[in-house]
Amino acid sequence: MARARHLFVTAIVCATVLVAVAIGWFAALDSGLREMRFSLTSRPASGDIVFVEIDAAAMAQAGNQSRARSIYAQAIDTLTKAGAVTVVLDAALQGTQGYFDDNALVEALERAAGKVHTVATQTRSSEAELALSMPMNRFAALAPPVYIDATGGDRQSGVYRTRTVHDGWVIESLATTLSPDHSVSRPSFLIDFSIDLATIPRVSLSDVIGGSYEPGLFAGRQVIVGQASYSQQSSHSVPRYGMVSTPSLQLLAAETVRQDRALADMGRLPAMIIVFGMAILFACLRPRMTLGSAIAGSLAYAGILEFTALAMQVHSGMLLDTAAIHIAQIGFLATAFWHELEARGRSLSHAARERDSMRGILARVVADNFDGVVVVDHNKSIRAASRLAEDLISPGLRGENIDHVLPPPFREALNLALDEGEAMEATSEVVIVCNGQSRTVEFVVTLSDVDAGEVSAESAGRVACLTFRDVTERRQVEHRLTYLAQHDPLTGAASRVKFVETVAALLATPSGRVRGASVYLVGLSRLKTVNDTLGHAYGDALLKQVVGRLELLGPISVARLEGNAFAVLREGLLGEDGGGGFADMLISEIVRPYTLDEHRAIVGARVGMTDSDLSGSAADALVSHAGVALSIASDQTGNFALAFSKEMDTRIKSKQDMEIALRAALAREEFSVHYQPQVDLESGAIIGVEALARWTHPELGSVSPAQFIPAAEETGLIIELGRWILHVAAREVARWPRPLRLSVNVSPLQFEHGNIVDDVRSALQESGLPAERLQVEITESLLVTETSHVTEKLKILRAEGVGVALDDFGTGYSSLSYLGRLPVDTIKIDQSFVRGLPGDGEASAIIRAVLMLSDSLGKHVVAEGIENQDQAWLLRLAGCKTGQGYFFSRPGPAQDILARLLADEHDRLSTLRVG
Ligand code: C2E
Ligand code: MG
Ligand code: MG
Numbered sequence: 001m002a003r004a005r006h007l008f009v010t011a012i013v014c015a016t017v018l019v020a021v022a023i024g025w026f027a028a029l030d031s032g033l034r035e036m037r038f039s040l041t042s043r044p045a046s047g048d049i050v051f052v053e054i055d056a057a058a059m060a061q062a063g064n065q066s067r068a069r070s071i072y073a074q075a076i077d078t079l080t081k082a083g084a085v086t087v088v089l090d091a092a093l094q095g096t097q098g099y100f101d102d103n104a105l106v107e108a109l110e111r112a113a114g115k116v117h118t119v120a121t122q123t124r125s126s127e128a129e130l131a132l133s134m135p136m137n138r139f140a141a142l143a144p145p146v147y148i149d150a151t152g153g154d155r156q157s158g159v160y161r162t163r164t165v166h167d168g169w170v171i172e173s174l175a176t177t178l179s180p181d182h183s184v185s186r187p188s189f190l191i192d193f194s195i196d197l198a199t200i201p202r203v204s205l206s207d208v209i210g211g212s213y214e215p216g217l218f219a220g221r222q223v224i225v226g227q228a229s230y231s232q233q234s235s236h237s238v239p240r241y242g243m244v245s246t247p248s249l250q251l252l253a254a255e256t257v258r259q260d261r262a263l264a265d266m267g268r269l270p271a272m273i274i275v276f277g278m279a280i281l282f283a284c285l286r287p288r289m290t291l292g293s294a295i296a297g298s299l300a301y302a303g304i305l306e307f308t309a310l311a312m313q314v315h316s317g318m319l320l321d322t323a324a325i326h327i328a329q330i331g332f333l334a335t336a337f338w339h340e341l342e343a344r345g346r347s348l349s350h351a352a353r354e355r356d357s358m359r360g361i362l363a364r365v366v367a368d369n370f371d372g373v374v375v376v377d378h379n380k381s382i383r384a385a386s387r388l389a390e391d392l393i394s395p396g397l398r399g400e401n402i403d404h405v406l407p408p409p410f411r412e413a414l415n416l417a418l419d420e421g422e423a424m425e426a427t428s429e430v431v432i433v434c435n436g437q438s439r440t441v442e443f444v445v446t447l448s449d450v451d452a453g454e455v456s457a458e459s460a461g462r463v464a465c466l467t468f469r470d471v472t473e474r475r476q477v478e479h480r481l482t483y484l485a486q487h488d489p490l491t492g493a494a495s496r497v498k499f500v501e502t503v504a505a506l507l508a509t510p511s512g513r514v515r516g517a518s519v520y521l522v523g524l525s526r527l528k529t530v531n532d533t534l535g536h537a538y539g540d541a542l543l544k545q546v547v548g549r550l551e552l553l554g555p556i557s558v559a560r561l562e563g564n565a566f567a568v569l570r571e572g573l574l575g576e577d578g579g580g581g582f583a584d585m586l587i588s589e590i591v592r593p594y595t596l597d598e599h600r601a602i603v604g605a606r607v608g609m610t611d612s613d614l615s616g617s618a619a620d621a622l623v624s625h626a627g628v629a630l631s632i633a634s635d636q637t638g639n640f641a642l643a644f645s646k647e648m649d650t651r652i653k654s655k656q657d658m659e660i661a662l663r664a665a666l667a668r669e670e671f672s673v674h675y676q677p678q679v680d681l682e683s684g685a686i687i688g689v690e691a692l693a694r695w696t697h698p699e700l701g702s703v704s705p706a707q708f709i710p711a712a713e714e715t716g717l718i719i720e721l722g723r724w725i726l727h728v729a730a731r732e733v734a735r736w737p738r739p740l741r742l743s744v745n746v747s748p749l750q751f752e753h754g755n756i757v758d759d760v761r762s763a764l765q766e767s768g769l770p771a772e773r774l775q776v777e778i779t780e781s782l783l784v785t786e787t788s789h790v791t792e793k794l795k796i797l798r799a800e801g802v803g804v805a806l807d808d809f810g811t812g813y814s815s816l817s818y819l820g821r822l823p824v825d826t827i828k829i830d831q832s833f834v835r836g837l838p839g840d841g842e843a844s845a846i847i848r849a850v851l852m853l854s855d856s857l858g859k860h861v862v863a864e865g866i867e868n869q870d871q872a873w874l875l876r877l878a879g880c881k882t883g884q885g886y887f888f889s890r891p892g893p894a895q896d897i898l899a900r901l902l903a904d905e906h907d908r909l910s911t912l913r914v915g
Contacts (some may be wrong), residue, residue, distance in 0.1 A: 003287060005339075006335075009335045009338075010282055010283045010286075013328065013331040013334075014275060016331070017275050017328040018276070018324075020327070021272050021324040024268075026323035026324050030322070030323040031239055033322060034239050034319060035193075035239040037313055038192075038194040039194075039240055040310065041313065042196050043192075043195055043196065043259070044196055045195055045197075045201075047199070047200075047201060047221075048221055048222060049200060049201075049222045049223070049224060049251060050201045050217060050224075051201070051203075051226070052205050052208055052223055052224065052225040053203070053204045053205060053226070053228035053247075054091065054205045054226060054228065055205055055206055057204065057206035058205035058206040058209060061206060067098075068091070068101070069101040069105040070100070070101050070104040072089055072091055072108070073104040073108030073109075074104075074209050075205055075209060076105075076108040076111075076112050076116055077108050078209060078211070079208065079218055079225075080111070082218035082219060083216075083221075084218040084221055084222065084223045085115065085220055086115055086117065086177075086178060086223070087115055087223045087225060088222070088224045088225065088250075089118055089119070089143065090119045090121075090224060090226030090227070090250070091119075091225065091227075094133050094134070102138065105139065106138055106139070109142035109143050112142075114142075116143040117143050117144055118143040118144070118146075119145055120134045120145040120146070120147050120164070120171050121149075121246075122147070122150060122151055122164065123150055132147075146173060146177040147174065148250055158238055158263075159265075160188060160189055160253045160256070161187060162186065162187055162188060162189065163176070173253070178224075178254045179254065179258045182260055189256070189257075189264065190263035190265055190319060191253050191256045192256045192259070192261035192262075193240040194313075195252055195255045195259065195261065197252060201217065201221075204228075205225065224250060224254070226250070236249045238252075263313070263318070266319060266321070268321065270320060271321050271322065271323075272324070274325050278328055278332065279328070282332045286332075298332070298333050302326055302329060305325055305326075308320070363384060367385075367386055367387055368387065371386065371388065371467050372388045372389035372443075372469065373386040373388075373389055373466070373467050374386075374389050374393075374402075374465070375463060375464075375466075376414055376463065376464045377463055380403065380415070381399060381401055381402075382397045382399065382402060384398065392439065407433065407434075409428075409443070414445055414464050417447050417464045418462060418464050421447065421462070423446050423447040423464075424444050427444045428442070429441070429442045429443075429471070439472045440471050440472045440475045441469060441470055444467055445464055445467075446464070446465050446467070447462060447465075449462055486501075488559070488560035490544065491543050491546075491547040491560050492544075493550075493558045493559050493560040493566070494559035495560070496561045496623070499561070499567050499569065499623065500620055502556065502569055503557075503619035503622055506556060507612060511571065512612075515571055516611055516612040516613055517570070517622065518570045518572060518574050518611035518612070519569055519570075519609065519615075519622045519625075519626045520570070520579070520586060520607055520609045520626065521607065521627055521629070521630040522550070522565065522566045522568065522607050522630075523565050523605065523608070523634055524546065524564040524604070524605060525603060525604035525606065526604050527539060527603055530601045534596065538601070542601055542603065543564075546566060546603075549589045550566060550568055550586070550589070552589075553568070553586065555568045556569045556570060556571060557569040567623060567626070573611040574609060574610070574611045574614070579641070579643050584641065586641075587605045587639045590603065590605040591604060591605055591639055604639050606639060606640045606641070606642075607641035608627060608628065608630025608633050608641075608642055609626055609641065609642070609643050610622055610625040610643065614644050614645070625644040625648070628644060628649070629645075632648060658707075658715075659711065659714075659717070662711060662712055662717050662721075665695055666717065666720060666721065670696055670697065672696065673691050673693060673694065673728050673732070674692050675689035675690065675691055675892065675893075676690045676692060677884070677888055677900070678690060678743070678862060679882065679883055679889075681881060682881070684888075686740060686888075686897075686901065686904065688740050688743060688775075688882075689740055689741075689743065689897060690884060691725060691729035691743065691744045692705065692745070693705055693725050694891075695708050709747070716753070718750065719750055719754035722746060722754065723759045725745075726744050726746075727763045727766060727767070729742055730763040730764060730766070730767035731763075731767040731769075732894045733773070734769040736897075736898060737901060738901055739773060740773070741803070742773060742775065743775045743776075743777050744775070744777065745776075746776045746777065746778055748779065751782055757793050757796050764802075771800050772803075775802065775803035775825075776803070777805045778794075778806060778824070780806060798823060798825070803825045804824045805828055805862070806822060806824045806827050808830040809827045809830055810829060810833055819854065819857060820857050824859065826861070827850065827862070828861075828863075829847055829850055829861060829862070829880075830864060831864040831865020833846055834864060834867075834875070837875070838871070838874050851878050851880055852879075855879065860881065861880050861881065862884055863875045863880045863882070863883045863884070863885075864884050864885065865885045866884065866887045867886050867887050868887055871885070
């Protein structure tokens with residue numbers, strides 16, 4: 001677009017200049033330039049032509065005009081005598097003036113014998129008509145006339161015609177006649193005005209006649225005799241000299257020819273071509289040039305151009321008109337200048353627009369900011385504010401002074417920043433009152449120095465920006481989370497974490513250090529019954545009442561550690577009674593009946609306690625030691641309180657050691673599986689095996705399952721261990737030659753926290769053992785909880801064909817009446833009953849009852865711990881089909897069982913063979 005405009009304007013300038021050249025508008029300027037060049041190259045006259053002025057004194061000597069020709073005759077005689085080669089008599093010789101006078105001239109002309117020329121003068125007779133006035137024939141015959149143009153007027157161009165035609169005769173001009181050797185063939189030429197007119201020798205006619213002229217002045221020279229003064233008609237306006245008389249112009253023309261300086265005008269075309277070329281050059285180059293280089297280039301070009309014109313004039317006699325070129329150049333420069341101005345204006349307005357739009361963007365960014373933003377200038381006036389800021393503080397903040405509208409904390413921070421130049425290094429949090437509500441806000445003040453180049457002068461200076469964020473809700477949530485982390489959501493009592501912190505804090509105080517601290521852990525019993533019978537809502541209500549009662553005892557802190565365990569912190573040691581007094585208070589408070597709406601409930605309580613003397617000053621240790629004491633107290637019947645002792649710690653330590661050892665054992669594969677056969681009491685044949693875990697410790701040797709199984713259960717490692725045994729046993733038994741049934745003990749934890757169904761499935765799948773040949777042995781404790789998901793898992797296993805046996809029957813809580821409802825196929829009578837046989841009547845009665853009931857319920861019975869023949873025999877008599885015990889075989893490694901099976905097979909085959 002800009003380029004097209006540039007081209008267009010260049011074309012317009014070019015065309016205008018060309019038209020102006022054609023019309024001749026620059027003629028005056030060009031002649032001025034010519035004049036300058038003529039002056040610069042001024043040269044002297046040849047001196048070959050001498051001018052004799054017809055002066056007033058000579059005329060006075062003639063007396064009157066009619067005697068003028070006698071004077072001329074006298075002059076011609078003198079001049080020819082003085083050696084003049086040619087004499088041109090530029091005087092009015094038309095018509096007769098008197099007989100004597102005319103004769104005198106005729107005679108003189110005759111004496112001059114052809115050396116004299118008269119003139120045929122071209123004059124303007126009227127406005128439009130030109131006339132050539134010829135001398136009288138008498139004179140013309142003796143002195144052939146030469147042509148001179150005396151039309152006068154503006155002859156700025158200095159055109160000199162070399163000849164004219166009169167009545168069919170060609171009359172040569174004065175200038176060419178005087179220098180026949182240098183004749184100019186052109187019909188006209190330009191006079192070289194660089195010839196200095198003053199250097200042409202001149203002398204007055206009166207001096208010539210009076211003989212007072214330089215001797216030898218005329219010898220061998222040509223002489224023009226003519227009027228020095230000029231009249232209106234015969235004056236000429238020429239370059240360099242202004243107005244000159246006709247003889248002066250003739251002298252210059254004659255000198256021009258003599259010096260071969262006839263100049264030629266090159267006309268307008270070269271200037272027009274150059275202007276056109278320049279336009280093309282300018283159109284192409286200008287967009288790639290700066291204004292400065294364009295100006296410099298143009299100046300250089302103008303200089304070169306003028307120098308060239310001068311050189312051409314001096315050396316080739318060619319006159320080149322340069323005005324149009326200079327004017328065009330000025331025109332082009334003017335357009336360049338204009339373009340530059342326009343471009344600068346455009347870029348300025350573009351920058352202004354950019355600034356405006358940037359300002360708009362910034363204002364919007366501030367307004368829409370997610371945070372509260374308030375921008376304040378050095379006059380403490382608010383320049384911008386985000387919507388959120390206005391919502392929180394007050395609407396229409398812009399333009400207000402901060403001291404009038406902002407809450408005190410913001411004001412102070414902004415004042416400090418603006419007055420002292422101290423921005424805030426980090427965010428700060430304060431509570432401010434907004435619209436009558438107190439809000440927690442996080443804020444920061446930053447400072448910026450804005451200089452005048454970026455904004456208007458009055459906005460420049462230090463600017464402070466207050467950014468704030470309403471964190472009220474966030475803080476509320478955080479407080480809530482902190483509260484939840486530190487409190488039991490149900491009862492509002494402290495959490496374990498908080499409790500431990502409080503114990504630590506107490507022990508850190510001087511009074512805590514001096515007097516010590518004691519911690520009581522209270523375990524509720526029978527809470528499950530309340531939950532089961534009245535529902536959890538009442539259970540929860542009871543727990544809240546428990547906390548209330550504990551708090552009434554005035555401890556430092558009451559915490560709920562888990563479902564039914566509470567902790568109480570008191571200042572001071574347990575005391576001489578070993579804490580028993582306060583523990584009794586705790587128990588009696590808690591076991592007092594609870595009123596839950598129309599219901600009454602009673603719970604039991606056990607207390608474990610310790611103090612900073614017994615457990616040291618580590619808060620954690622106090623809580624865990626009290627827990628140890630509580631767990632031991634919980635094994636006791638009734639409401640019981642127990643203080644911690646070092647021995648308990650040892651027990652705990654060995655438990656911890658056990659966990660570490662168990663983990664290592666699992667990793668090092670120190671576990672193995674032994675199998676104890678289950679025998680058909682009728683035939684004595686092995687019909688199944690029970691898999692029993694064995695641990696051979698590298699240092700301790702064989703460790704009893706009675707030791708490591710409970711430890712594995714406590715630590716949760718039983719899930720991993722159980723899975724491992726299940727896989728190993730299934731794999732081995734599946735490879736045996738007889739399809740024995742495999743019983744695997746499964747801990748309640750594997751049902752509650754593990755994924756027993758998947759474990760069983762993967763063991764079966766991996767080993768290829770049919771589900772019907774696998775039986776899981778569970779203990780009564782698993783069924784006591786009777787949670788639905790345990791029952792659900794048992795049902796799934798049974799549905800897939802896996803048998804379920806109830807181990808150690810009779811040792812737990814289950815009564816015979818439950819048997820029918822239990823999801824089991826087999827009942828294993830615990831060895832404690834079998835051990836009493838045959839003497840213990842009660843035991844044998846129980847065994848019989850179990851056998852009868854099981855039979856009627858269609859459940860299989862296995863008697864455990866058969867150690868002798870009698871026991872086996874009695875059980876068989878009572879109707880028990882399967883037995884297990886040392887009498888048949890002790891638990892042993894797989895290869896022992898395998899050997900036994902092979903031996904049995906051998907016996908059977910030999911019996912058959914014998915049979
Ligand atoms: P349990 O399942 O009742 O296993 C029978 C226990 O009685 C075994 O003790 C066995 O060696 C022992 N026993 C067998 N016949 C006689 C006998 O005639 N007289 C006497 N006095 N004892 C006999 P063990 O192997 O020490 O296992 C003890 C308990 O450890 C097992 O009782 C079982 O509850 C548990 N247990 C063993 N292995 C595992 C296991 O792999 N997983 C789980 N969860 N528990 C296991
Ligand atoms: Mg068992
Ligand atoms: Mg058992």
